[in-house]
Amino acid sequence: MSPKKKTSRRTRGATATATRKRRMNKASRKKTAKRAARASTKETVRSAAKKPKGATRIIVFACSWYPSIAADNAGVVGLEYSADVRILTLACAGRLTPSLVLDAFGAGAAGVLVAACKPELCHHVNGSSICERTVAETRELAELLGIGAERVLLETFDSEKGEPFVESVESFRKRVGKLKPFVVEQ
Amino acid sequence: MSLEREVKETKAYNCVECGICTASCPVSRVNPDFSPRLMVEKLLLGSGMEIFSDRELWSCLTCRTCSVRCPSQVDYNEFTRAARVKARKAGFEGVDTHAGVLRSIMELQAKGFRPKAATWLDGGLKTAKQGHDFYFVGCLPYFDVVFTNIELKSTSIARSAVRLMNLAGIRPVVSENERCCGHDFYWSGNHEGFEKLAAFNLKLISGSKAKRVILTCPEGYHMFSEAYKARFGKLGFEVVHLTDVLLEKVKKGKLKLGRPSSALAEETLKVTLQDACRMGRMMGKTEEMRELLRLIPGVELVEMPRNRADAVCCGSSEWVSCTLCNKQIQLERLAESRDTGAKLLVTACPKCRIHLTCALYDKDRPIKIDIEDITSLLMDAAENGSGKGGKRRA
Known part of the structure; x- marks a missing residue:
């Protein structure tokens, strides 16, 4: 001192x-x-969602426990997934707010995947169940705003293995890529 | 950044330091750190940066009580708005309420995202794609989602409004692509956002060939009648509040009001009215709603001690800085309404209803009073009056 x-x-x-x-x-x-x-946090979301023209930018909000470690392990074992995906780590999925997800769309994201732990495995007891409610609310708002509920998805993980993470990210990206783009007027 | 222009425009140089503004302010009453008079003094001494960086700049409810009472005609309300515009440019912002979700919604709409928000319409309601009357719904569908935590549905107001118009023989245009009117951006200093939203809405309304825009929300009503006109000049359509239209129809006998279902069991239903700042003080309209309420059979209107232009704000505005002080303002207002002996508190603004319901939603619930929007009450009365009662809609 x-x-x-x-x-x-x-x-x-x-x-x-x-x-x-x-x-x-x-x-x-x-x-x-x-x-x-x-x-x-706002700035991170904004810069992560910026994209080159034509890319299907996917933002993944990953809980710092299972999903985030799973993403790391995917890298360790050399699993490949699309370079359009950007992962933002949250201390807990319970930190997610509708505002963060909507801001990601505002900055150019085509889809937002929320990767949380299984509710019974949540390190912060009820963070994952709070996240469930937040995502449900966000999907309703996305529908009202013309973005479409199918562009917001919640996936839960119960292991630190890389494969399930990569699988869900890739399948979500493919599904979002096939959707009709939402209208942004000038 | 200097504030010379603001001093001139708001006539702050007239200030005689009498302190009526601070004594009248509902925020100063519970939060001694906030003082309109001090703010004007700082403005006159020319310390712009000090005003911008002050957290209390965002505590003002912009309810206009101070501007109305000021003996020197200093427009403190307008000053707050102008200072917030500059403060935002200097990099300061208020603290968003509800984790910023309502700000995000408005930002997306201003960016050009085209909403599909007319999900609340049901089959029984008659609407049109084009026509003479345009019903501007505003943010009600979003409130439904955001305020599920206090178990409040706001789209019932929109359904009631369309039903009332149908009963009065009006088939309004309802567009699913309409955006926020920009009220909250306007008053929280985001002028670019407001202009974008306003331009989108005006384009949409001109596309519907409407000659009259009907609103149920006092905030939207004030925006359309004053801010839009100040920014875009003549609008090409008339702006009216739903109560004006209904009052005319009731007087002509085209709409009949019966006893509302909540008044059926008792002799008279005592109600009291919470005036909206945008309606009472800003637009000077206080009597239309009262006249309508008096025309409903079985309803007795009792006034709170502070009513009409002296009415207290519902305690929160623009979705910025909601603190314990705001809660205190709301609880005091609720106690005042309870002390009138009224069973029902009628609100004129959907946001007043949200804020007061939120204050009531405490676990211990110290005050018991029902809160209902004036549109819903009128719809209830009109359904019973037209002989089609029994089938009550939301």
């Missing part, structure tokens, strides 16, 4: 105002960090 910090610790409780000020500073620092994190 630096000597400067030590002195500031020693003065704790000296005056009520000073303490409150310090706390407020701390809170505002935390808030700035939180805001930066949120902005970067």
Whole structure:
């Protein structure tokens, strides 16, 4: 610990105002960090969904437990899947919000695959079941917005093997590639 | 970035520091950090950056109570809007509510995604592809999905509105491709988004050959009648609120109102009305709804102490910054409505209904009062009045 910090610790409780000020500073620092994190999530989604013309960009929101490790293992054993696929890792599938999925479509994605763990295996107890509700809601919104519910899919995984992950990603990409493109007016 | 133009346009230089704005503000009452007067002072001292980076810039509900009461005619409401436009350009944003889903929906629509949102229409409702009257539904279908967590269905308002129009002999145009009116973008400083949405909607309406646009949402009504006109000039069609149309029809005897089903069991159903900011203070229309409510047999209208132009905002707006303070405003308003002895709180705006229902949706539910939109209540009365009662639709 630096000597400067030590002195500031020693003065704790000296005056009520000073303490409150310090706390407020701390809170505002935390808030700035939180805001930066949120902005970067948005930015990540946007940059991942950018695509060359004609490509069927697929965004995969993968939970950092089974699905994300499965994707890594697919790479380790040298399984191939389309280069149009971009994987974004979430701390837990429960972190997913409809806004993230819709923003991906806004940035140019053709389909969004949500890769979660099986609900009974969720590391965060109910993250996967929260994700189920979120995806159901998002599919309804996608239908209303003219994107189509079939472009949003939830897949659950119960192993760290690469094969099932690659299989579901590839079959989803093929299915989305065959769909009629949704209308974007100018 | 300087705010000189805003000072001129909003007449902030007239400020006499009397503090009526802060004393009237529903937000300042519960959140001492927020003060319209302080904001105007900062503006006059010329510290633009300080205003932009202030988190409280996004706490304003834009309910216009301060602007209405200001003795020096400072338009604080307009100032908030203009400052938010510049703050957004400087890289500041409010905190989105509902994890930003409503912002995302509006952004996609502004980008040109063509919605297919008329899924709420059912077979019994008569609509047209082209015609004289256009019914602008707004965001109701999206609210149905987003607010399942508080068990609230908003499209019942749209169904009621079309049914009422059918009963009054109007066959409205309903388009599945209509977009958000841009109200929330307009007031939260995203002016480009608002302009895009407005242009899409105007193109759609001109394609339907409509000469009159009927709205059930006060926010859309205010946007069409003021913001669209200010931006695009003459619109080529008339903008009316559904209550105006219905009042005329009821007076002419073309629409008959009976006892609503909730008033059948009792002698009179006591109701109280939550005025919408966009309707009462911004458009100056408070009496049409009251007249209609008084015309329903079996319904007695009791007023809350703060009514008409003094009505308190429902506590949240533009889908930004909803905090405990907003909840406090809502609970106080709900307590006020309960104290009138009314059994039913009638809201004029779908968003008021959402916000107040959300505040009621606490586990302990401290206040018990039913909340219903004025359109649904009128439909109930009209169905019973036309002798086709019994078959009640949503």
